Amino acid sequence: MSEIWVALYIFILSGFTGFEVISRVPVILHTPLMSATNFIHGIVLVGAMVVMGRAETTVELIIGALGVWLGALNVVGGFAVTDRMLEMFKKGK
Amino acid sequence: MENIVQASYLISAILFIMGLKMLSSPATARRGNLLAGLGMILAITFTFLIPGMKHHLLMIVVILIGTAIGWVSAKKVPLTDMPQMVALFNGMGGGAAAVISYLELSRGEVASGLKLLAILGGLIGSVSFSGSFGAFMKLQRLMGDRPITYPLQKAFHAILLLLSLFLGYSVFIQFAPSLSGILNMLNFFFVVPLLLGFLLTLPIGGADMPVVIALFNAATGLAVGFDGFAIGNQAMMVSGVIVGASGSFLTYLMAKAMNRSITNVFFGAFGKLRSQEVVKEMKAREVEDASIMLGFARKVIVVPGYGLAVAQAQHKLREFMDVLEDKGVEIKFAIHPVAGRMPGHMNVLLAEANIPYDKLYDLEEINPEFTTADVALIVGANDVVNPAAETDPSSPLYGMPILKAYQSKNALVIKRGRGKGFAGIENDLFFMDQTYMVFGDAQDVLGKLVQAIKKT
Numbered sequence: 001m002s003e004i005w006v007a008l009y010i011f012i013l014s015g016f017t018g019f020e021v022i023s024r025v026p027v028i029l030h031t032p033l034m035s036a037t038n039f040i041h042g043i044v045l046v047g048a049m050v051v052m053g054r055a056e057t058t059v060e061l062i063i064g065a066l067g068v069w070l071g072a073l074n075v076v077g078g079f080a081v082t083d084r085m086l087e088m089f090k091k092g093k
Numbered sequence: 094m095e096n097i098v099q100a101s102y103l104i105s106a107i108l109f110i111m112g113l114k115m116l117s118s119p120a121t122a123r124r125g126n127l128l129a130g131l132g133m134i135l136a137i138t139f140t141f142l143i144p145g146m147k148h149h150l151l152m153i154v155v156i157l158i159g160t161a162i163g164w165v166s167a168k169k170v171p172l173t174d175m176p177q178m179v180a181l182f183n184g185m186g187g188g189a190a191a192v193i194s195y196l197e198l199s200r201g202e203v204a205s206g207l208k209l210l211a212i213l214g215g216l217i218g219s220v221s222f223s224g225s226f227g228a229f230m231k232l233q234r235l236m237g238d239r240p241i242t243y244p245l246q247k248a249f250h251a252i253l254l255l256l257s258l259f260l261g262y263s264v265f266i267q268f269a270p271s272l273s274g275i276l277n278m279l280n281f282f283f284v285v286p287l288l289l290g291f292l293l294t295l296p297i298g299g300a301d302m303p304v305v306i307a308l309f310n311a312a313t314g315l316a317v318g319f320d321g322f323a324i325g326n327q328a329m330m331v332s333g334v335i336v337g338a339s340g341s342f343l344t345y346l347m348a349k350a351m352n353r354s355i356t357n358v359f360f361g362a363f364g365k366l367r368s369q370e371v372v373k374e375m376k377a378r379e380v381e382d383a384s385i386m387l388g389f390a391r392k393v394i395v396v397p398g399y400g401l402a403v404a405q406a407q408h409k410l411r412e413f414m415d416v417l418e419d420k421g422v423e424i425k426f427a428i429h430p431v432a433g434r435m436p437g438h439m440n441v442l443l444a445e446a447n448i449p450y451d452k453l454y455d456l457e458e459i460n461p462e463f464t465t466a467d468v469a470l471i472v473g474a475n476d477v478v479n480p481a482a483e484t485d486p487s488s489p490l491y492g493m494p495i496l497k498a499y500q501s502k503n504a505l506v507i508k509r510g511r512g513k514g515f516a517g518i519e520n521d522l523f524f525m526d527q528t529y530m531v532f533g534d535a536q537d538v539l540g541k542l543v544q545a546i547k548k549t
Contacts, residue, residue: 004206007322007330014318014331018338021113026382029122030347031303035179036116036126037340038310040109042133042182043332044189044317045156046140047324051196053146060196061148065155067192072159074186075137079130080167081178086123 032085039078045071094144101139102328108132109332113339119385120549136328177232180306183313184225190218190316191283197323198264198279205265207323212261212282214319219283220290221312227294228306241295253289260285293359301358304348308355311340375511378529380538383505384545386529390467392423394459396496397439398432400473400509404535407446410472413539414448416546426452427459427469427496429477460497469501471522473508473535479520504528507538 025033048071052064109132115125137156141149163182170178194215197203203211230236260282267275297305314336321329348355378386387393395414401407417424426448428439440453454462463469471478478498481488498504499522506523508530522528531538 010327010330011318011322011334014334015338017110018335018340019342021110021335022117022339022342024381025117025343025346026119026379026385029117029119029385030343031176031179032122032126033113033116034303034307034310034340034343034347035175036113036129037314037336037343038179038183038186039126039133040113040129040332041186041310041314041317041336043105043109043136043328044186044193044313044320046136047193047317047320047326047329048189049137049140049152050143050146050324050326051193052152053143053148055148055196060199061151063192063196064148065151067189067196068152068155069159070185070192071189072156073163074182074189075133076160076163077167077178077182077185079126079133080164081175081182082126083123084167085175086126 032082035078035082035085039075039082042071042075042078045075047071094142098139098143099327101135102326102331105132105136105328106331108135109335113335118549119389174233176303176306177229180225180228180232180302180309183306183310184222184229187218187221187225187309187313187316190313190320191215191222193320193324194218195279195283197320199276201267201275203323207325208265210319211323212265214316214323215283216257216261216286217312217319218316219286220293221309221316222290223287224290224294225306225309225313227291228297228302228309231294231297232302240298246292246296250289250292253285253292257282257285257289297358304344304355304358307340307344307347311337311344314338314340375523375530376528378505378531380531380541380545383529383531384542385549386503386505387417387422387468387470387542388420388546388549390422392425392462392466393417393468393470394463394466394498394501395424395426396429396432396469396471396474396478396498397426397443398429398472398474398477400475400507400535401439402442402473404473404537406472406534406536406539407442407448409536409539409543410443411446411448412543413546414452416543420546420549424452425454425459425462427498428453428455429474429496430456432474432477456494456496463497463500466501467503469498469504471498471504471506471508472539475508475520478504478522481519481521484521498522499525499527502527506530507535508532509534 022033045068048064048067052061052068055061055064109129112125112129112132115121115128167178194211197211198208198215260278263278264282294305314333317329318333318337321333344355348358397410401410414424426443432439443453444450476490478496479490480495480499482490482493482495485491504522504525504527506528510532523530
């Protein structure tokens with residue numbers, strides 16, 4: 001199977017997975033869930049690391065570092081915000 | 094080494110999916126987020142092991158700086174400001190996606206099919222970056238949360254979109270005589286979507302922002318997915334597309350829950366501002382949502398009415414009380430003197446179902462307590478909770494003492510249909526922001542609620 005077909009399969013199956021995992025979510029969890037998916041696309045950090053790791057010139061390095069910085073903010077901020085929202089769902093004593 | 098990295102990406106993708114699944118229920122949601130966090134740490138750590146990577150030390154320093162800023166700002170911000178923080182961090186992700194595309198394209202060694210994906214990732218990432226930043230500014234009141242409109246706004250946006258697509262196409266076919274020409278074109282290509290994203294948020298009012306942020310969130314996910322394909326990174330492909338799909342669906346769900354359509358959100362303010370006199374609608378809720386609201390409340394006050402008697406739902410109400418008390422929820426019953434069709438109707442009915450007398454409160458006793466109740470559950474009652482009795486001198490109910498259910502944090506109304514009460518007048522409570530309707534026969538709905546609460 002050629003690579004383009006594998007890629008297409010990954011795309012389609014991931015898309016369906018995305019729909020499927022959240023199809024039964026109650027209204028009060030909409031905002032935390034959005035925040036969690038916001039955190040998960042922080043995986044972009046990994047890609048930014050890859051392109052920064054390949055930088056040859058100083059300009060490339062600076063732009064790559066900017067990408068890594070943005071990605072790290074996305075990951076850490078996204079996680080912390082989601083965790084704070086979900087803290088509120090603890091039962092009151 | 095390549096295999097180890099791939100394995101770590103695979104495991105992190107599984108952790109993300111399991112984490113998202115756990116986020117669909119309040120009981121497991123927090124652990125779900127932690128699980129996804131574990132997946133993230135795994136993927137990031139093993140990325141350092143990719144053969145041929147350079148600048149490891151600098152990379153770690155930059156990540157640590159981003160981590161410190163992200164952590165502190167997310168923890169310091171008041172809870173009410175959370176939506177704009179989500180917008181801000183989402184924008185960061187979009188920006189990172191744009192950076193990846195930019196570096197890939199400027200290097201000019203990408204195969205043509207992948208180049209298309211890198212261009213799309215860059216376009217969407219840029220729009221998401223500046224759009225999220227615009228949303229952040231609006232919510233943070235850095236530029237006022239009223240819609241900003243001007244003539245031909247829609248046409249201008251359309252032109253900017255076409256221009257970005259044209260520039261993207263030019264980058265794709267390398268429509269420039271020299272390398273520096275291509276680079277100039279590339280810079281221009283990134284500037285236009287950045288402008289577009291920001292301008293897109295201007296005509297949107299603050300109340301609609303959650304939907305907009307959800308949409309930009311989905312967009313960033315998609316951009317990350319496209320970039321993942323462009324640079325051949327499996328972790329980004331899978332996670333990005335999952336977020337793109339779930340984010341789109343979530344955007345739709347949120348818009349629906351707010352009684353707005355997505356086109357309405359984005360284009361509603363064009364031409365003329367939304368009229369102040371909004372036609373209000375009752376917000377219907379599914380039993381599952383209602384059960385979560387109830388199961389996680391601290392204090393619930395039940396207001397029974399004639400509908401309870403008609404549906405003969407008193408025994409179900411007793412069961413409902415028992416499951417809530419098992420969950421540690423405080424439950425009280427507010428009895429209006431004229432609830433039902435005769436004085437004492439409700440007391441008799443509830444006594445029949447063995448609901449203890451000391452849980453029944455009359456009007457004067459219970460009214461001060463609604464302000465501390467998380468949910469007022471109105472079962473088949475209508476006129477006795479109509480705020481018009483207090484506020485509208487022209488209402489036939491004016492002057493009648495009512496149960497102040499409108500003062501509780503949320504009101505849930507179990508009702509057979511959208512019709513009016515015994516007095517034949519509209520009940521403003523049903524249209525208030527904090528009020529949610531569950532339509533159906535009281536016995537049927539309570540039975541379903543009991544089942545659903547047991548599961549939470």
